[in-house]
Amino acid sequence: MFKKFKIPDATIGRLSMYSRYLIEADKKGITTVSSQHIAKATGVTPAQVRKDLAYFGEFGTRGVGYNSRELYNYIMKILGLNKQWSVAIVGAGNLGRALSQYKGFNQRGFNISCIFDNDPKKIGKKISNINIYSFDSLAEKVKDFNIKLGIIAVPASAAQEVADKLVKAGVRGIINFAPVNITVEENIILRRVDLAAQLEYLTYYLEEI
Amino acid sequence: MFKKFKIPDATIGRLSMYSRYLIEADKKGITTVSSQHIAKATGVTPAQVRKDLAYFGEFGTRGVGYNSRELYNYIMKILGLNKQWSVAIVGAGNLGRALSQYKGFNQRGFNISCIFDNDPKKIGKKISNINIYSFDSLAEKVKDFNIKLGIIAVPASAAQEVADKLVKAGVRGIINFAPVNITVEENIILRRVDLAAQLEYLTYYLEEI
DNA sequence: CATACATTGTTAAATAATTAACAAAGATTT
DNA sequence: AAATCTTTGTTAATTATTTAACAATGTATG
Ligand SMILES: NC(=O)c1ccc[n+]([C@@H]2O[C@H](COP(=O)([O-])OP(=O)(O)OC[C@H]3O[C@@H](n4cnc5c(N)ncnc54)[C@H](O)[C@@H]3O)[C@@H](O)[C@H]2O)c1
Ligand SMILES: NC(=O)c1ccc[n+]([C@@H]2O[C@H](COP(=O)([O-])OP(=O)(O)OC[C@H]3O[C@@H](n4cnc5c(N)ncnc54)[C@H](O)[C@@H]3O)[C@@H](O)[C@H]2O)c1
Secondary structure, three states: OOOOOOOOHHHHHHHHHHHHHHHHHHOOOOOOOOOHHHHHOOOOHHHHHHHHHHHHOOOOOOEEEEEHHHHHHHHHHOOOOOOOOOEEEEEOHHHHHHOOOOOHHHHHEEEEEEEEEEEOOOOOOOOOEEEEEEEHHHHHHHHHHOEEEEOOOHHHHHHHHHEEEEEEEHOOOEEEOOOOOOOOOOOOOOEEEEEHHHHHHHHHHHOOO | OOOOOOOOOHHHHHHHHHHHHHHHHHHHOOEEHHHHHHHHHHOOOOOOOOHHOOOOOOEOOOOEEEEHHHHHHHHHHHOOOOOEEEEEEOOOOOOHHHHHHHHHHHHOEEEEEEEEEEOOOOOOOOEEEEEEEEOOOOOOHHHOOOOOOEEEEEHHHHHHHHHHHHHHOOEEEEOOOOOOOOOOOOOOOOEEHHHHHHHHHHHHHOOOO
């Protein structure tokens, strides 16, 4: 297998979904699943499931299907989730707090190691046992905790500054929740998540003519 | 113009971005912008900008560009944002609270009208002046407030039940934050937002081989 | 052990989306 | 007012993604 050539972004997202179904199936004692089962559970076509998996290798048995646990492990490996990742959240506001307390990240191998803010009233406090550090100490802490992933949850006006500091400190992948376009050097993986735009997608389709 | 034929989903998302840039430009007194300006600011190609707009009509002047305010208004109309939308959030947990307090939705014409939860300790309380109602009263309130949009912020196990109730009450568009596939009838617009999957997209690219 | 059945992996075909190219239209310069 | 420069809208070419088809491979059955 493996990441030699360009694979559709959508495939990566679907692998996440598949893996969630597979771990559930395994928990329920369903040891073998077919592309049809996976497809049904995740809302895609069976051909799509097989195509997605085929990018990375052969994981099934013809006439039988896939072993749930085994395929789960393969997918987690493909996604880089066969290890723990330390994550920094920048911005201890509404969104930063919600994300900091989210148990779901842990279940997938993500550790929110620290939170950064520039508000003196917040620095030194904790959010469910995670320390809030000053924005100034970001570089130092990112190195201490070996953090490679960062989440930007600050106002749009500060997003680029935060991204620059994260990258300089050694962060390699960033999720930006601020509704603004930021730029990073070539080799940094950047993902923008625009929640208002999601609502607007709905209204686009609901508004007639 | 208009929505006669299938337009790429990605186009809709980009229109949101363009509109954010345009309102900023207009505020700064930049009355005319080119596809190149828009492209630069939003991280796409100028050809893409023109193509996206061309789906809906002719909004510019050759040799000149687009009037910022005018194009902004057109795009907002296309997105169905030339009016107010009432929104219900189901789940007054970490995420529901963060979303309820988010000012950015208001700026785009979204009103969080009410929040629903089934925890007796939360029902009757308020989150920044928005009432938390019982899950049982959902149908009633959705009708009272003429709510057409719903946000699901409950545990995965409850997501399908919540979706069913929203749809039955008259909601036409749903954003689902629970990491699970839910199904709704044909004419309902459903959008799944999987935040853990966004992190996994990063790790996919960061993990070598 | 031959036949029927199930399901994968792969190749081909069909669709969709992006990028590039350029004529058309307007502004600016000389 | 002719020539030059800009920038759009549109068409064509390219690239990417999804869907469909099916041969290959395995299991189950009589
Ligand atoms: N709250 C939501 O549900 C929501 C939804 C969609 C998008 N967003 C976006 O996410 C971002 C955060 O939203 P929020 O609601 O949490 O905002 P918020 O105002 O509640 O919190 C922002 C936090 O960032 C801190 N901050 C500001 N500048 C900083 C800097 N340079 N370094 C470090 N910290 C800094 C502030 O002190 C504050 O604690 C915004 O860009 C917002 O548009 C939020
Ligand atoms: N917190 C985050 O940052 C985050 C990030 C990604 C995804 N999510 C997803 O969003 C959802 C909510 O996450 P959270 O962290 O806010 O969880 P949470 O446990 O903090 O809150 C869930 C809320 O839903 C309520 N609830 C449960 N069943 C209900 C029902 N049937 N009707 C009405 N209310 C009900 C609970 O009482 C609780 O208040 C989950 O599916 C989670 O996986 C959350």
